[in-house]
Amino acid sequence: MKKVLCGVDIGGTKLSTALVDHDGNIIDKLIIYDHVDKPEDLFVEQVSLNIKTLFRKNQLEEEDVLGIGMGCAGHLRFRDGVMITTSNLKGFKNYPLRDAIQSNFKIPVILDNDANAQAFGEFNFGAGKGYNSMIFLTISTGIGAGIIINHKLYRGITGTAGEFGHTIVNPYKDLLCTCGNKGCLMSCACGMALPHLFKQKIEEGKETRMDITEDFDYSAVDGKFIKEGFDLGDPISKEIILDSGFYLGLGLYNIFQVFNPPLIVLGGGLLSWGDIYLEKIKKTFYEYARDMIFDPLDIVVSKIGTDAGVIGAASLPLE
Numbered sequence: 001m002k003k004v005l006c007g008v009d010i011g012g013t014k015l016s017t018a019l020v021d022h023d024g025n026i027i028d029k030l031i032i033y034d035h036v037d038k039p040e041d042l043f044v045e046q047v048s049l050n051i052k053t054l055f056r057k058n059q060l061e062e063e064d065v066l067g068i069g070m071g072c073a074g075h076l077r078f079r080d081g082v083m084i085t086t087s088n089l090k091g092f093k094n095y096p097l098r099d100a101i102q103s104n105f106k107i108p109v110i111l112d113n114d115a116n117a118q119a120f121g122e123f124n125f126g127a128g129k130g131y132n133s134m135i136f137l138t139i140s141t142g143i144g145a146g147i148i149i150n151h152k153l154y155r156g157i158t159g160t161a162g163e164f165g166h167t168i169v170n171p172y173k174d175l176l177c178t179c180g181n182k183g184c185l186m187s188c189a190c191g192m193a194l195p196h197l198f199k200q201k202i203e204e205g206k207e208t209r210m211d212i213t214e215d216f217d218y219s220a221v222d223g224k225f226i227k228e229g230f231d232l233g234d235p236i237s238k239e240i241i242l243d244s245g246f247y248l249g250l251g252l253y254n255i256f257q258v259f260n261p262p263l264i265v266l267g268g269g270l271l272s273w274g275d276i277y278l279e280k281i282k283k284t285f286y287e288y289a290r291d292m293i294f295d296p297l298d299i300v301v302s303k304i305g306t307d308a309g310v311i312g313a314a315s316l317p318l319e
């Protein structure tokens with residue numbers, strides 16, 4: 001019998017732990033919500049306890065499990081498993097998270113960026129099945145990517161490869177990205193930019209069907225707000241979806257020129273914007289790529305749903 005996979009997804013609101021089979025199905029799952037403010041040692045204790053609880057509940061010994069994969073947003077150094085910075089765990093800086101968890105287990109523990117984890121899950125269990133290489137993009141509050149070349153994740157020297165959200169697509173944009181630069185793809189086309197983009201269009205005097213009062217709190221503008229606006233026929237919401245799709249399309253074109261991949265998979269919350277968004281991304285991509293595509297390039301939406309983070313983390317030991 002194949003050994004079970006174990007994944008831990010360290011999110012900004014929830015900490016998910018799951019046992020996963022070799023087809024990417026969740027066997028059992030445990031979620032807690034109070035992990036963000038925990039000091040380092042208590043966090044490590046909690047993660048280890050969650051894993052051991054799932055093992056016990058499912059009558060698994062450690063040797064029945066292939067390994068423990070953990071995914072977390074932020075910058076981490078893959079080779080020594082050090083969390084450099086992350087906004088998902090307050091106060092964590094240069095913390096050897098992988099080894100701290102490893103000290104409680106005999107089976108291997110792997111810590112990677114959440115986009116890499118999701119990419120590898122998609123590669124093994126989702127839209128990437130049957131391919132040898134692919135690029136995965138996750139588009140939600142931020143934009144991240146995972147690069148898979150010949151069945152392996154490409155991580156770069158530090159482990160930060162695939163920070164695709166910080167590639168610059170328009171240096172003349174006025175919104176500052178979280179990295180301190182202007183014109184990053186992230187500051188033109190994802191969740192974190194939406195309040196700014198919406199406010200800007202209101203200030204330009206564009207018409208809206210949304211209820212925007214004098215004291216409207218623009219931080220409430222998120223992907224869901226824009227989707228609701230679009231469904232109501234709000235012209236600003238539609239414009240933002242199309243603008244975002246344009247910048248994403250440019251991004252895909254840049255990926256195509258650098259990697260010439262057979263497959264690009266798009267995941268993340270903003271894909272719920274639907275066909276108009278996806279079509280604008282593809283249309284822009286093909287307008288730029290014109291006659292430079294000589295082999296098929298598939299651009300598809302992620303096949304792993306809401307549990308992509310923890311399923312992806314669980315896939316890491318397969319590498």
Ligand SMILES: [Zn+2]
Binds near residue numbers: 165167179181184186
């Ligand atoms: Zn940036």
